[in-house]
Structure formats: C-alpha cells, structure tokens
Amino acid sequence: MLGEYLIEGRGAAEIAAGIERAVGAGGLEPGQLLPPLRKLADELGVNPNTVAAAYRVLRERGVIETAGRRGSRVRSVPATTGRDHIHVEVPDGVRDVSHGNPDPALLPSLERAFAAAAARGDRAPVLYGDVAVDPELARLARAALHADGVPDGPLAVVSGSLDAVERVLTAHLRPGDTVAVEDPGWGRTLDLVPALGLRTAPVPVDDEGPLPDGLRDALRAGARALIVTDRAQNPTGAAVSAARAHALRAVLSDHPGTLLIEDDHGHGIVDVPLHPLAGVTRHWAFVRSAAKAYGPDLRLAVLTGDGVTVDRVRGRQRLGPGWVSRLLQRALVRLWSDGAVDAGAVAAAYGRRRDGLLTALAARGVEAHGVSGMNVWVPVPDETAVVARLLHAGWAVAPGARYRMSAPPGIRITVSGLTEDETGPLADAVASARGPGPARSYV
Numbered sequence: 001m002l003g004e005y006l007i008e009g010r011g012a013a014e015i016a017a018g019i020e021r022a023v024g025a026g027g028l029e030p031g032q033l034l035p036p037l038r039k040l041a042d043e044l045g046v047n048p049n050t051v052a053a054a055y056r057v058l059r060e061r062g063v064i065e066t067a068g069r070r071g072s073r074v075r076s077v078p079a080t081t082g083r084d085h086i087h088v089e090v091p092d093g094v095r096d097v098s099h100g101n102p103d104p105a106l107l108p109s110l111e112r113a114f115a116a117a118a119a120r121g122d123r124a125p126v127l128y129g130d131v132a133v134d135p136e137l138a139r140l141a142r143a144a145l146h147a148d149g150v151p152d153g154p155l156a157v158v159s160g161s162l163d164a165v166e167r168v169l170t171a172h173l174r175p176g177d178t179v180a181v182e183d184p185g186w187g188r189t190l191d192l193v194p195a196l197g198l199r200t201a202p203v204p205v206d207d208e209g210p211l212p213d214g215l216r217d218a219l220r221a222g223a224r225a226l227i228v229t230d231r232a233q234n235p236t237g238a239a240v241s242a243a244r245a246h247a248l249r250a251v252l253s254d255h256p257g258t259l260l261i262e263d264d265h266g267h268g269i270v271d272v273p274l275h276p277l278a279g280v281t282r283h284w285a286f287v288r289s290a291a292k293a294y295g296p297d298l299r300l301a302v303l304t305g306d307g308v309t310v311d312r313v314r315g316r317q318r319l320g321p322g323w324v325s326r327l328l329q330r331a332l333v334r335l336w337s338d339g340a341v342d343a344g345a346v347a348a349a350y351g352r353r354r355d356g357l358l359t360a361l362a363a364r365g366v367e368a369h370g371v372s373g374m375n376v377w378v379p380v381p382d383e384t385a386v387v388a389r390l391l392h393a394g395w396a397v398a399p400g401a402r403y404r405m406s407a408p409p410g411i412r413i414t415v416s417g418l419t420e421d422e423t424g425p426l427a428d429a430v431a432s433a434r435g436p437g438p439a440r441s442y443v
Contacts, residue, residue, distance in 0.1 A: 007035070012053035019054070023074055034064060034072045060175040060197030075194065087296050090396040097426070098398040100234065102269070102374065103416040107295045107348060108340035110331065117330035132314065132323035133157050137333045141288070141302040148274040150286050154310040155269035155319065156303045157324045161265045164187055164287035164303045164313075165227060169196055172259045172283060173224060180218040180226040184212055184377065184404040186234045186263075189227060202405040203213075205233065207371050209240035212247040219251065225259035226252070230274055232266025232292070232373025235403045235412035237354065239372040245275035253280045259309075260284040265301075265378060268293025270372045271347035283309050290332055292374075293341050301329050310344050353415040353423075360427035366434060375414040380434050383409035389433035393425060 007022075009015035022028040037055070041048040055072055058064040066072045092095045138155050146152065158164045169179065175197030176351040180191060183202030202220040203210045203226075211230060219226075225410070228248075231239040240248070252258055254359050260281045264274060269292050278284040285305035290298050303313065317323070335341070354370045361368045361378065370376035380400075387399050390411075400410035412432075418426070 004019065007040060007044070009044065009054075010050075012050050012057065015046075015054035016057040016061075017043070019058060019294065019359065019397050020061065023063055024209045028074050030074050030155065032074045034074070053202065062191075062194030074313060091391075094391060094394050094396050095200070095426075097413050097415070097418065098395045098396045100398070100412075101296065101416060102292050102415050103349070104418075106346050107293075108335060110295065110298075111341065113181075113331040113334035113338070114327070116334050117327050121327055126326040128322075130326070132317070134326055134333060135328040137302075137329045140333065140336050141277060141304075145286070145302075147290070148276065150274075150276050150304065151279045151284075151376075152285075153304040153306055156310050156314050157233065157329060158287070158301050158303050158313070159299045159321075159324055160291060160301050161263050161287050161289040163299075164301055165189060165261055165263065166192055166196065167313045167316060168259070168261050168285040168303075168305070168309060169193070169198065171309060171316065173198055177225070177244070178218075178221070178223040180210075180215060180223040181405075182227070182229060182233065182238075183407045183433060184235050184410065185227075186229065187402040190403070190405065200405065202407070204407065205236055205238050207236070207369055208244040209233070209238050209243075210245075210248060212251050215248060216251050216254075217279060218259060218307065219255045224257070227261045227263065228277060229263045229265070230276065231264060231272055232375075233234060234373070235375050235398070235400070235410075236377040237370030237373045237375050239270070239272045240275050240277070241300075242273075242275050243289070245277055248277055249280045256281050257283075262286045265289040265292055266373050268341055268343045269346050269350060269374065271344060271351060272372045277410065278305075282306065285309050285313075293343065293346065294335055298328065298332065300324060300332055346355075348418060353418045354418065355419065356423045357413065357415055357427060360423050361430060364427055366427070366431050366432035370415075374414055376413045376415055377410050378413065378430060379408055379410045381409065382435075383411065386411055386430075386433045390429055393427050393429040393433065 007018060009018050037048045037051045041051045059066060064072050065075050099324040133155055141155060158167060174366050179193050180201045180203050181193060182205045184205060201221060201223045203214040203218055258281045260277060262276060262278060262281060267288050278286055283306050285303060287301050287303045289301040356378060357376055358368050358370055368376050368378045383400050390397050398412040
C-alpha cells in the first residue's frame with residue numbers, strides 16, 4: 001500500500017503499467033517513495049525478481065528513479081506527466097505571453113504550396129518503395145546547410161526537431177547513459193531524455209550558449225552525448241557565438257566519442273549567423289526544423305549527420321512510419337522555391353519586439369536575456385510569486401520551472417505577438433512583480 005493506492009499485478013509488465021497509470025493520474029505523487037523490492041514482492045506474492053524487472057522498466061521509461069539504499073521513488077517530474085503540467089491557466093481578459101508560438105501573421109499561406117504538391121501527387125503518386133527524401137528538397141537543404149558551414153553528410157527527413165533528437169539518441173545510447181543538456185533548456189528535451197531511460201547532466205547557459213567549463217565537467221563526469229540549440233535557444237534566446245563555438249569545439253575535441261546533436265529550429269526567424277559545432281566528434285547530427293518559420297503544424301525537419309548516425313535513423317524509420325509524407329516535403333520545397341518566408345523581415349520583426357521589451361525592462365532596472373528568437377528570459381528571486389503577481393496584473397508568463405534543472409528561477413516571456421503599445425505596460429508589470437533587489441544571472 002502507498003497511502004490510499006494499492007499496487008497490483010502478477011507479472012512485471014502488469015506491475016509497471018499499474019504504477020505508471022497511477023503516476024499519470026496523480027494517485028502516486030512526484031517524490032513518493034515506492035516499497036522495497038522484497039516487501040512489495042511479499043505483498044503481491046511474486047518473486048522479487050519480478051518486482052525488480054518492473055522497477056527497471058519504470059526507470060527506463062523515466063517514471064521512477066533509484067538512489068541506492070535510499071530506494072526507488074517517483075521522479076520529481078515523471079515522464080508520464082512531463083513539464084507541460086507546469087503552466088499557468090489563463091483566465092479571460094488576461095494577456096497570454098507564455099505560449100511560445102510564432103506570430104500567425106508572419107507565417108506564410110500554405111494553400112498554393114499544398115495545392116501544387118497535391119497536383120503533382122495526383123499525376124505521379126508516391127508508392128511503397130519510393131525514395132524517402134524528395135530529391136529537390138535534398139538539393140535545396142544541402143545547399144543551405146553547406147552555405148552555413150554544416151559538414152557534408154547524408155540526409156534524412158523526420159517529423160520535427162524532437163523526433164530527430166529522439167531517433168538520434170536511441171540510435172546510439174542505452175538506458176542509464178547520461179546526456180548533457182542546456183540549463184535552462186527546452187522543457188520537452190528535459191522530459192524526453194529521462195523518458196528514454198537516460199540521465200541528464202545540466203550545462204549552464206549564457207547569451208552565447210552553453211558554458212565550456214560546464215560542458216567539460218559534464219563530459220568528464222561521463223556524459224556520452226550533448227544537445228545544443230545553436231540559435232533562438234528556448235527559453236533564453238541564446239545564440240552560439242563564433243568565440244563560444246570555438247571554445248566548445250575545443251572541449252569536444254578532447255572527447256571525440258561524444259554524440260553531438262545540434263538543433264537549429266530558429267532557422268528562418270533569426271538574423272544571427274550560425275556557428276555549428278559539428279565535425280570534431282565521430283558521431284554527430286544536425287537538425288533544421290520548418291516549424292517556427294512555416295508553422296508548427298508543418299511537422300517536418302531535415303536531419304544530417306555522420307554516415308553511421310543517419311543510416312541508423314533511416315533504418316529504424318523504415319521499420320516504423322517508413323517515411324515522412326512526400327506531400328509535406330514537396331509543399332515545403334514549393335515554399336522554399338517561392339520565397340514564401342522573408343527570413344530577414346521575420347527576424348527583424350521578432351527582433352524589434354524582443355529588443356523593445358529588453359530595453360524597456362533595462363530602463364526599469366530589470367535584467368533580461370534574449371539575443372535571438374521570440375522569447376525573453378527574466379531571472380527572478382521568487383518564480384511562483386512573480387508568476388502569480390503578473391497574472392493578477394493581467395499578464396500570463398511561462399514559469400521557469402518548465403525549462404530549468406539547477407539554474408536559478410526565472411520566467412519566460414514570448415514576444416512574438418507583443419505590440420509596441422503593450423511593451424511599456426508589460427515591463428512595468430514585470431518590474432513591479434519582481435520586486436526590489438539586484439538582478440540575478442541565469443548562468
């Protein structure tokens with residue numbers, strides 16, 4: 001018994017599934033201690049090895065964690081719930097700047113592109129056994145990657161950045177391996193890694209990207225992989241600078257066995273140059289998503305990397321979905337070919353909104369961060385209190401707990417839909433909610 005919840009089952013799969021359902025439904029709470037193996041085995045009338053197998057499955061799925069003699073307990077943020085449960089309910093009349101979405105007004109019309117792709121599909125339908133990557137998409141993607149200094153490698157098409165990250169991690173790592181991640185970093189990544197049975201090692205971030213000393217510490221402690229956001233980092237807006245890229249490459253060169261994954265989801269919405277890290281480790285992957293520039297529902301990203309990594313991703317993909325819709329691929333080709341998105345204009349629009357808020361906050365004595373993309377990160381002394389005060393003042397922001405591990409508290413503000421008239425009042429509200437006191441760095 002755990003409180004009022006009864007663990008049941010005779011087989012390892014039944015026991016694990018029951019516990020996972022209870023965690024998802026709230027019957028077992030984050031941090032709650034599970035019974036010792038032998039005690040639960042006695043209660044269920046099963047072999048202790050059966051309970052051990054159930055607990056192992058739950059660890060690999062990121063539901064529980066084990067700390068030696070201190071036993072097993074539900075993770076503080078179980079993979080079954082994820083960080084999306086850390087959010088603000090936005091009442092009517094409250095301005096929502098927490099969502100992380102692009103401005104719909106800056107997204108292109110998809111009608112003509114999909115009509116052209118559909119017409120082509122009617123003339124020559126894609127059938128089983130056809131190539132997985134549209135040749136024209138491959139040509140355009142390779143040219144763009146080459147222009148940005150990404151090393152040459154084979155291409156795959158996947159269903160977005162997170163799909164790419166998951167496929168690459170599972171292609172190389174095994175449960176129990178450690179992955180170095182940005183802190184603060186993308187909440188979905190911080191959920192995905194433990195959900196795969198992997199461990200996370202936080203690497204501090206500043207405006208220029210991950211700190212070299214933090215990465216060095218993580219790799220020396222045994223991290224086998226690194227996930228980096230090159231530009232428009234979520235939530236801080238960091239962008240890897242040329243100097244920082246040089247320093248990070250130097251660290252990685254001392255650990256050539258590290259699996260490097262670079263996420264360039266900001267392509268098409270940023271005006272800062274790309275400084276890729278790929279090329280100093282044996283295994284690497286670089287993913288470029290279309291979601292931010294062309295719309296979140298366009299679930300498509302281009303993945304390149306070393307031959308072994310891309311071959312493993314393709315092989316596993318063939319055993320599952322097979323390929324990403326060629327209709328989607330051809331529509332994106334049409335969008336690229338037609339110049340449907342003016343990347344410079346989009347980047348400038350987001351830049352004006354972001355810089356306007358940063359300037360307004362600075363004028364009120366509030367330090368904030370956001371050198372690229374559509375988000376601003378504001379360090380705060382008391383995250384819960386600031387979020388609540390802002391909500392009371394009519395502003396919904398994203399709690400920093402969704403994005404951080406050991407980094408100090410903060411809030412994320414999405415500026416994609418922010419108007420010039422709203423900037424001053426929002427800055428006033430943040431300054432008031434944050435209260436007096438010196439600003440704190442998120443490094």
